[in-house]
Amino acid sequence: MKIMLDAGHGYNTAGKRSIDGMREYEFTRKVAAFASEMLSAYQNVSVYFAHSDSRDVPLQERTNAANRLNVDAYVSIHANAFGTTWNDANGIETYVYTTNHQETYQLAQKVHSNLIALTGLRNRGIKTANFHVLRETKMPAILVECGFMTNRNEAALMRTDAFQRNCARAIVNGLAAQYNLTATQTSPPPSTTPTPLSNSTPPKSGLYKVQAGAFSEKSNADAHLRKLKSDGFEAFVFTDGLYKVQAGAFTERNNAEQLVARLNAKGYQAFIVID
Numbered sequence: 001m002k003i004m005l006d007a008g009h010g011y012n013t014a015g016k017r018s019i020d021g022m023r024e025y026e027f028t029r030k031v032a033a034f035a036s037e038m039l040s041a042y043q044n045v046s047v048y049f050a051h052s053d054s055r056d057v058p059l060q061e062r063t064n065a066a067n068r069l070n071v072d073a074y075v076s077i078h079a080n081a082f083g084t085t086w087n088d089a090n091g092i093e094t095y096v097y098t099t100n101h102q103e104t105y106q107l108a109q110k111v112h113s114n115l116i117a118l119t120g121l122r123n124r125g126i127k128t129a130n131f132h133v134l135r136e137t138k139m140p141a142i143l144v145e146c147g148f149m150t151n152r153n154e155a156a157l158m159r160t161d162a163f164q165r166n167c168a169r170a171i172v173n174g175l176a177a178q179y180n181l182t183a184t185q186t187s188p189p190p191s192t193t194p195t196p197l198s199n200s201t202p203p204k205s206g207l208y209k210v211q212a213g214a215f216s217e218k219s220n221a222d223a224h225l226r227k228l229k230s231d232g233f234e235a236f237v238f239t240d241g242l243y244k245v246q247a248g249a250f251t252e253r254n255n256a257e258q259l260v261a262r263l264n265a266k267g268y269q270a271f272i273v274i275d
């Protein structure tokens with residue numbers, strides 16, 4: 001399938017800015033780049049960028065390209081702002097043109113729930129808006145606002161590699177779940193074989209852990225664990241209040257990402273936890 005990623009604005013187009021001067025595009029282009037890299041782990045996916053580092057691409061040109069290429073899904077990446085000084089407005093929202101188009105709304109739900117889970121930021125919900133990129137695209141199109149550039153904490157997060165990657169991972173997980181994307185089969189060398197922590201070993205820091213579910217009831221976590229095992233994944237349950245199902249822990253992020261891709265290709269909503 002063809003996916004177009006649209007990093008909101010350009011270096012010189014007025015997007016939102018953080019109070020300390022970060023431009024929206026500095027963040028959105030990084031998320032798009034990480035998402036493109038992650039999507040390369042799936043079969044039969046072609047990624048197109050609506051934006052360009054070399055010039056600021058007008059909105060009409062972006063949507064014309066998407067329609068001409070006949071892409072299957074369009075994801076526009078943005079960051080929010082409120083007012084002109086640091087303030088408490090915060091959280092993540094996802095936009096669709098209308099909630100009536102089922103495929104678009106389902107994609108929005110999947111990306112949005114992943115964004116909330118992976119970033120831990122406040123859920124502002126899925127909203128409708130008459131935005132150009134949502135209205136003028138002929139395929140399912142969603143627009144994500146990944147936090148507020150006028151919120152000191154969220155603006156600081158946006159500068160970090162980890163937050164940029166989590167936003168990208170959320171977009172990719174949502175796309176993978178909606179379109180049943182299949183991870184490219186890789187045969188990792190022995191050193192990169194998943195090494196789940198045993199039940200008795202407390203989690204060590206510095207690892208990229210793959211979480212495949214979190215439940216308030218232990219019986220639900222156990223059922224999820226059995227399903228994972230029957231699908232051929234090693235996993236175990238630990239609790240920190242919630243009963244969490246962990247499917248692997250890696251010293252290399254790349255290996256964790258490959259496991260996430262394999263899990264999500266099987267319909268799980270796995271993601272990476274760093275601690």
Ligand SMILES: [Zn+2]
Pocket residue numbers: 008009015016024078079
């Ligand atoms: Zn924007």
